[in-house]
Amino acid sequence: MKENNYPKLHNATWPGIVGKGDGSEPIIPFDTLLEMTAAAEVNGVKFDGIDIGLFDPxxxxxxxxxxxxxxxxxVASYNLEIGSLVAPIWPPSGGSAMGSKEDRARFVEQVRKSCSVGKRLRDLGIRPNGVVRIDSACSPEDWAKDPAGNTKLIAQTFREACDVAADYGEKLAAEGEICWGGMHSWKxxxxxxxxxxxxxxxxxxxxSHTFLYxxxxxxxxxxxxxADFDWKDREALTAGLRKLTAALRPWTIDFHVAQNDGTVHGSGSHDKTGRHCLASDPNGKLDIATDxxxxxxxxxxxLTKAFRHICWDGCMFPNAVMTQPKTWNDILAAMIAVRQQHGWQE
Structure with missing residues (x-):
């Protein structure tokens, strides 16, 4: 059987930064992540590209x-392309999407800068696909103080950010992660x-993240x-996934392949968020390729063909795990299985 070549398979670079530094494990250098991504290979198939967080360093x-x-x-020297970008919209350089006028202005300005980077990378020929990812940069607890008013403010900020993004030919993707106010549940x-x-x-x-919805x-x-869900009840899990995806699939323009063990994990601004597992984790609750x-x-x-690349997101793995070739080969194998079941040829 001929291999599908779409969607393209990307690895993420921000797991080298998220949850690193500040007294924890050292940040993994960008060059190291590039090298590890480019070196991964399964039966002659390699990663096609990387998705990038626009953060120092x-x-x-x-x-x-x-x-x-x-x-x-x-990036081109490794035969990789660039896809989606993560806008650094959080304080102090950014601000809460439901915060003060100044907070929201900083948020929109960070989106503008990110979209400028995105357009320049497109113009340089390295970025054929992808979006700019955002969140609300506020907590569910703060949002819950005034749900209607805060959703209205977040939407106003997002509209302004969308209008700025449109000037650069970019789309914005709101991340389905339960730690962000106004985005913390599917509803x-x-x-x-x-x-x-x-x-x-x-x-x-x-x-992983959206699973926790x-x-x-x-x-x-x-x-x-x-609340008393039995993880052995695959029929009920399938029904739940059907309900969730029926609601959110029509909006989906960016997709991360990941595994989840049904628990939450996080720290700081990423409190109570999805615990990413290794693709081979025996405690994983998802059948990655099927789900x-x-x-x-x-x-x-x-097939919706709503996006032309998919990305593996593996935040908060220890550096010792992230610098093992086996980790990236296992992830790549899972990505290939997704593409063979749900991809296409061009």
Missing amino acids: HVPVDSSDDDLKRLVEK AMLDTLEATDRPNIGFQADM LLGYNSPEDRILP AGFWLRDEKGE
Whole structure:
């Protein structure tokens, strides 16, 4: 059987920064992540590209044209492309999307800078696909003090950010992660997206983070699976995934393959968030290749082809795990299995 060549398979670089530094493990250098990504290979198949977080010390959002040209030369030398970008919209450089006028202005400015980077990378020929990822940069606890008012503010900020992004030909993807206010449950996420009401806003589904919408950790009233759910009940899990994806799939414009063990993990601004597991983790609750299909195919089983690359997101793994070639080969094998079941040829 001929191998599918779409969607393209990307690895993420921000797991080298998220949860690192500040007294914990050292940040993994960008060059190291590039080398590990490029070296991974399974039966002759390799990663096609990388998705990048626009943060120091990897790729600063204030990168000059010369900085980006050097980045392009480096990434291209590994036969990789660049896809989606993560905008650094959090304080202190950014601000809460439901905060003060100044907070929200900083948020929008960070989106503008990120979209400028995105456009320049497109113009340099290294970035054929991808979006700019955002979140609300506020907690569910703060959002819950005034749900209606805060959703309205977040949507207003997102609209302004979308209008800025449109000037650069970019789409914004709101991340489905339960640690962000107004995005912490599937219903809250839908409310925020619908209130934003812009053609270039969409949803970033992550098989680990978005999975926790089923369990209602930060919004018990919106949980889809019962509190006494038995993980051995695959039929009920499948029904839950069908309900979740039917609601959010039409909005989905960016997709992360990942595994989850059904628990939460995090620290700081990423408190109560999805615990990413290794692709081979025996405690993983997802059948990665099968369950990716709930996002990649519509309710009739037809491919949506809503995005032309998919990315592996593996935040908060120890450095000793992230610097093992086996880790990336196992992840690549899982990605290939997703593409063979739910991809296409061009």
